[in-house]
Amino acid sequence: ATPTALMVGTGRGAQLGILIKGPEVLENTRKADTIVLDKTGTVTTGEMTLLAVHVAEGTQSGTGEGAATGTATGQGGATEEEVLRLAGALENASEHPIAQAVAKGAAQRYGTLPVPEDFANVPGLGVQGVVEGHAVLAGREKLLQDWAIGLPAGLARAKEAAEQAGRTAIVVAWDGAARAVLEVADAVKPTSAEAVRRLRGLGLRPVLLTGDHRAVAETVAAEVGIAAEDVIAEVMPEDKVGVVKKLQDEGRSVAMVGDGVNDAAALAQADLGLAMGTGTDAAIEAGDLTLVRGDLRAAADAIRLSRKTLGTIK
Ligand code: ADP
Numbered sequence: 001a002t003p004t005a006l007m008v009g010t011g012r013g014a015q016l017g018i019l020i021k022g023p024e025v026l027e028n029t030r031k032a033d034t035i036v037l038d039k040t041g042t043v044t045t046g047e048m049t050l051l052a053v054h055v056a057e058g059t060q061s062g063t064g065e066g067a068a069t070g071t072a073t074g075q076g077g078a079t080e081e082e083v084l085r086l087a088g089a090l091e092n093a094s095e096h097p098i099a100q101a102v103a104k105g106a107a108q109r110y111g112t113l114p115v116p117e118d119f120a121n122v123p124g125l126g127v128q129g130v131v132e133g134h135a136v137l138a139g140r141e142k143l144l145q146d147w148a149i150g151l152p153a154g155l156a157r158a159k160e161a162a163e164q165a166g167r168t169a170i171v172v173a174w175d176g177a178a179r180a181v182l183e184v185a186d187a188v189k190p191t192s193a194e195a196v197r198r199l200r201g202l203g204l205r206p207v208l209l210t211g212d213h214r215a216v217a218e219t220v221a222a223e224v225g226i227a228a229e230d231v232i233a234e235v236m237p238e239d240k241v242g243v244v245k246k247l248q249d250e251g252r253s254v255a256m257v258g259d260g261v262n263d264a265a266a267l268a269q270a271d272l273g274l275a276m277g278t279g280t281d282a283a284i285e286a287g288d289l290t291l292v293r294g295d296l297r298a299a300a301d302a303i304r305l306s307r308k309t310l311g312t313i314k
């Protein structure tokens with residue numbers, strides 16, 4: 001490689017908002033045949049909004065729907081205000097885009113939120129803690145299952161309907177009973193569909209990877225032109241790296257674009273890691289390349305430019 005050609009390449013890269021860690025990165029851009037795209041914050045804006053609250057129509061006595069369906073813990077009633085104050089308080093302690101949407105929505109409706117005790121983030125599942133003396137959970141249904149809390153039929157229907165509509169459903173429980181389903185959604189970035197087209201044009205196969213529910217993931221995939229068979233959903237944060245490894249074991253050369261702490265290990269494992277400049281420091285440190293403006297089209301620019309640069313120095 002002649003140093004001059006590399007400088008030209010990276011100088012043009014800087015103009016396009018692409019930072020390349022070193023010349024050794026370029027070679028992998030030529031080989032990449034698969035590009036794994038994280039959903040939240042990469043393909044979508046990651047700026048979520050609280051859209052709806054479905055409160056369980058429960059009784060505290062255990063003679064209601066929960067008892068009839070035989071859920072282990074029965075069903076607890078609640079008001080929307082209780083749900084949003086307790087879940088909002090917990091989510092206020094988390095940095096996750098979903099958490100911020102819930103906390104903001106709760107604070108807008110009901111003002112200052114209580115401060116939780118014993119708060120814990122459960123990566124890829126949700127949050128838990130004690131708020132005003134109640135042991136509260138908010139997150140995926142799996143988080144509740146881990147505490148042997150079942151979803152009453154009414155909330156299960158609300159969750160299903162939300163996910164079919166492409167929204168993320170967050171289940172809220174406290175004191176051993178599911179109380180509500182919250183709906184949040186974020187928007188696909190306006191540039192993501194064009195980016196996917198251009199990546200395909202460069203001979204890469206785009207794959208959408210997310211911890212989110214399959215129905216939500218497929219809705220986003222359809223919006224940007226990725227087939228359902230190329231959607232890998234409901235993946236725990238620590239398993240994202242395994243998805244990349246598996247693709248590599250199948251003989252693919254894998255590029256990965258991500259923004260989150262969750263994505264760092266997978267970005268490091270990928271043959272070519274591309275980090276959203278709008279994302280977390282952990283992702284940027286793990287990546288070979290940074291897309292400064294957080295625009296997925298820059299992934300296509302980066303690959304095209306690097307290949308061109310290689311072409312001139314060979
Ligand atoms: P992604 O892979 O799309 O970036 P994550 O792995 O961070 O998403 O989260 C996966 C899923 O876990 C989310 O879609 C959500 O259902 C649930 N989840 C994660 N964090 C939270 C939270 N703070 N509150 C509620 N739900 C959460």
Ligand code: MG
Nearest residue numbers: 038040041260
């Ligand atoms: Mg993400």
